[in-house]
Amino acid sequence: MRASHAYCLFVGSFLTAAGYGATFLLTEHFRSLGGSEIETGVTLAGAMVGTLVGVPLVGWFAGRFGAARMAALGALSVCAGYLALAALQTLSPLIGAVGFLIGIGWGVFYLAAPMALSERVTDRERGFWFTRFGAFLMAGIGASPVVAGALTGGLGLSTSMAFCLVAAACVLAALLLWVFEALSPRPAATTQASNGWVRKLPGIAKTRAIYPILMVGLGACVFSGVLTFQTSLVRGTGLQASTFFAAYAMTVVASRFVLAPIVSRANGDRAALVLLSLMILGVVVAFALRYGVLVQIASAVLLGLGYGLVYSVIQTQAVNDGPPEQRSAALTWFAIAYFLGIFGFPMLGGWLIVKVGIAGFLGAVLIFALAEMGLALLRVRKVPRALPLAVSFDEPGQTVGP
Incomplete structure (x- = not known):
């Protein structure tokens, strides 16, 4: 090409x-x-x-x-x-x-x-x-x-x-x-996406692949919550939502070119825990947005490093944790879990902002982030040995998310 x-x-x-x-x-x-x-x-x-x-x-x-x-x-x-x-x-x-x-x-x-x-x-x-x-x-x-x-x-x-x-x-x-x-x-011979992904879910649920699939849904809730309602988070603070978006985007793009090769060579379990810790810290910092633009940028950078890099790590785990015949189905369910979080959480988030306020909303986002960390720790306990992070994606249904 x-x-x-x-x-x-x-x-x-x-x-x-x-x-x-x-x-x-x-x-x-x-x-x-x-x-x-x-x-x-x-x-x-x-x-x-x-x-x-x-x-x-x-x-x-x-x-x-x-x-x-x-x-x-x-x-x-x-x-x-x-x-x-x-x-x-x-x-x-x-x-x-x-x-x-x-x-x-x-x-x-x-x-x-x-x-x-x-x-x-x-x-x-x-x-x-x-x-x-x-x-x-x-x-x-x-x-x-x-x-x-x-x-x-x-x-x-x-x-x-x-x-x-x-x-x-x-x-x-x-x-x-x-x-x-x-x-x-x-090419003349291309692999079509699997249409049997629905009936393969029970089999996937019996493997360790179910952990990263659930994790990406929780992480997507954090991502969509902080980004979708950034204008609400900064209302009355004098900050601009565009500052957060610019800092987040630059962090993710730069980290994917500079840090992604390092992360790909690291132990996947440890990398996920470190990156999820950064993501959680980014949410915690968001509670202090009223203290100024440097706090806002710090939250964006931490979220960009954590969520921006952990996505590909757990996507690889979703593939490596199951048998080869379930790879395409696992990736499809991984994408579905992402969609559920990215578009489903804002309904809860919007209600929380209106009914209980920004602090309650951020508290819910933090709970989702901690739940993802909990699943990552549970997965480590279930894995007797470190799995290789590198994988060659053969299916055309691979997704690359934000």
Whole structure:
């Protein structure tokens, strides 16, 4: 695969990821319509349902239609969701349906884009290309709130106008992803995603792979809680949410290029415990945001180092902890657990902010972070010997998350 072709995929992924990053504007958008964080939670709950629908769609159609084309359709669905949000003039139960469009688009893209990349590289090259893919993905998620904040704050654009710009970016992303499929044809023999992942769950649950699958769901709750409601966390402090997003994105992108090779050579169990400790510390520091921007940046850096790096560690554990015939199914369930946390927790989080306040909300986020650490410790007790961290991902269904 040519590097020039790969960058069509990378830039398209960057622009689609901006669609997820823009969800931080949801609370401000609904507040302008007389709503609150509760409406944000309802919208993202609809997105959670959408992602669960998107997973089997990729399994059914990617092999025949092309994974990159599926990713392009996912980007267009995200576009449709943001256009619908921009068109809202009053609060409506339809916000759940709008969230569904964003969710099904993100779910299809999130599985299909790395699948399209994996189909075109060798086992030896896969680590190199996926590291860069993950960096572009995280850069899109982190840069979108910064740009959107500048547009709505500095230039005075409405959140509706910002959503229209996000939708336009997703259209461009769909074009680039479609071009990638045309410029870089798939090999004649490609492995389709497994459609038997549902019936394999009982078998996976009997292996140690169930621990990292549950862990990623808990970690996604922490990630979505702190990022989705960052504007609520800094309200009244004089801080800007965009500062957190910029610091977080730069930390994750830099760490994945500089520290990821070191982490990959380390003992996976110890690495996970250290990184989860950093993530927990990042949540604890968030309780003190009122003390200024340095505290906010410290929280972002700690969360970026901890959550940003532990994702790939536990993803590898999900593969290594089960038999080879369950690898694709384990990765699919890993992605589903991630979706449940990333879009499901904001419904609880929005309710907590409105009903019990920021301190209670952060307390819940901290509990989820500690629960993930608990599972990591339990897994260590269940593993009689250290498992190798390095693994060659043969399945095209590998995901690379933020």
